[in-house]
Amino acid sequence: MNAVAEHLIHDADVDTHHRALRFLTAGSVDDGKSTLIGRLLFDSRAILADQLDTLEKRAAGAPIDLSLLTDGLEAEREQGITIDVAYRYFATKTRKFIIADAPGHEQYTRNMVTAAAGSDAAVVLVDITKLDTSVEAVELLPQTRRHSLLAHLLRVPSIVFAVNKLDALEQPGPAFAAVEKALRAFAEQAGIAVTAIVPVSALRGDNVTQPLAGEWATWYQGPSLLQVLESLPGVQEKVEGQVLIPVQYVARDTGETGEGTGHQPRTLWGRIAHGQIQAGDEIQILPSGERAIVAEVRRAGETVSHSVAGESAGVVLDRQLDVSRGDWIVTPGSAQPTQSFKATLAWLDTEPAVPGRKYWLRHGNRWVQGRISAIEHRLDIHSLQPLDAEQLNVNEIGHVQIEVQAALPVEPYASNRVGGSLIVVDPSSNRTSGALLVR
CATH class of the missing domain: 3.40.50.300 (P-loop containing nucleotide triphosphate hydrolases)
Known part of the structure; x- marks a missing residue:
């Protein structure tokens, strides 16, 4: 050998x-x-x-x-x-x-x-x-x-x-x-x-x-x-460093917890993109910016000491916050939401991608309206050289500038797949039109 x-x-x-x-x-x-x-x-x-x-x-x-x-x-x-x-x-x-x-x-x-x-x-x-x-x-x-x-x-x-x-x-x-x-x-x-x-x-x-x-x-x-x-090694999510969780589902407890206090704890469920979380951690909710302390971490219906990247976890906070599907749980100050970012766009639709047209973008579990503000260039798959382009046709790959209606906590795709990827959906046909990879 x-x-x-x-x-x-x-x-x-x-x-x-x-x-x-x-x-x-x-x-x-x-x-x-x-x-x-x-x-x-x-x-x-x-x-x-x-x-x-x-x-x-x-x-x-x-x-x-x-x-x-x-x-x-x-x-x-x-x-x-x-x-x-x-x-x-x-x-x-x-x-x-x-x-x-x-x-x-x-x-x-x-x-x-x-x-x-x-x-x-x-x-x-x-x-x-x-x-x-x-x-x-x-x-x-x-x-x-x-x-x-x-x-x-x-x-x-x-x-x-x-x-x-x-x-x-x-x-x-x-x-x-x-x-x-x-x-x-x-x-x-x-x-x-x-x-x-x-x-x-x-x-x-x-x-x-x-x-x-x-x-x-x-x-x-x-x-x-x-x-x-x-x-070959399997993909191992980064368990060290800052926590990032896209909220997928918010469940209201109906058990005895909180009876007589007027407080019914809610569990914020999502798959941890990177980092780990445990009771006592301070977290921040985006896009609201509100902060709270983690009171309890749950997994598969049971309370656990902590949960790490790659696992689906439920987070119970020490106080009530307005949190819904599509929000993000992050380490305070670790993410800077933005309304403009550069990305690589793999275009998959027969209708060309053109600057100025509005699309629906999905980031994690959140939908926002956005548009391609500029196409920097497209990639020639034969020479691998950048070429000037006014639009991207089906199966073409290009570098673009994106603007969104509401700020998103995007990360470079190279460091995190969840925080750095978005899908593009045509609002008129509901077709998945492209994949965005944040640069």
Whole structure:
């Protein structure tokens, strides 16, 4: 085993390895994404007996079509493409996994963004049969670039490239080396930290769950794709520092607490974005700015000593404040609400994004009206250079200036996904039009 493999398998934090890994699979149409997921499910024995029996009868003695395990919608089977995000589950002896199967078609890029938002890793498939590996500088497909950039912009911690269909080439070794060189050059230019580049044959099963053997092993001695996935750390929210909780629900207690005092405590429920909270902490409610002391912390219906980032908690205050869904609980003075900020915008709507038009923006659990006050530039996914733009069309990425009607406690997305992300909704059609990542 080479040094890269040893680093991947042994070097990550042990605690994060025992957590279920949620990873996104992305790639262009017909790259073999559904077959790869089917292979992972098949080899890990995550297929029900009746499913396997149906596939075997359908194959009629031919090799089983593993892609049928994932393309569940009738429209997906008819068109031969993945349309909606589907979640699949499987486990090995050392790890549990949740697969977010995202569409590869450009038309459904918005679904890929949805899948990436909560993923610990992204597996980007590259179909080597679609690339000209005879030239010195291999040109990658636009969707490979787009999906990689989106995963990077959405702060997916680990990005893995799986170079597929090596079994279709007479000389897979030199071809893989050429594609690997192109992927590393692109990643360096885009500032993407690549976790691994792995050769696979999803159809035949080579290097998917088991390391390569035979002639392939003469030019690749790294880990299999599953070995890489088993080694990846899960996302660990920042538990140190300031607390940030988006209020999702306010519940009024109806028990004996407070009887005779005229005071019925309310519990402010939300998932802690970062930091930790315990009784006795001073907190501030935004946007009102009111302060209070935490009287009690609850989790799963019970009082607990404290709660940390990543957990859903209920907070009871020492006095009544006007708090509702969409407000934020923060450490006093830690957040500075603003009505203007810069962001990266991934546009997902067929109706272009134009400066001046009003949209609904959702930040945490709060809705506000806002507008794009200026488009600084859009990103050319081929050259990765900024280009002048008066509007952003579907699937384009740009840097913009945003103005909102009410001040929001936004944070840089690079430091916190919850405080630094917003979705953009068209007020006339109610379509999700874009994803904003605060810079």
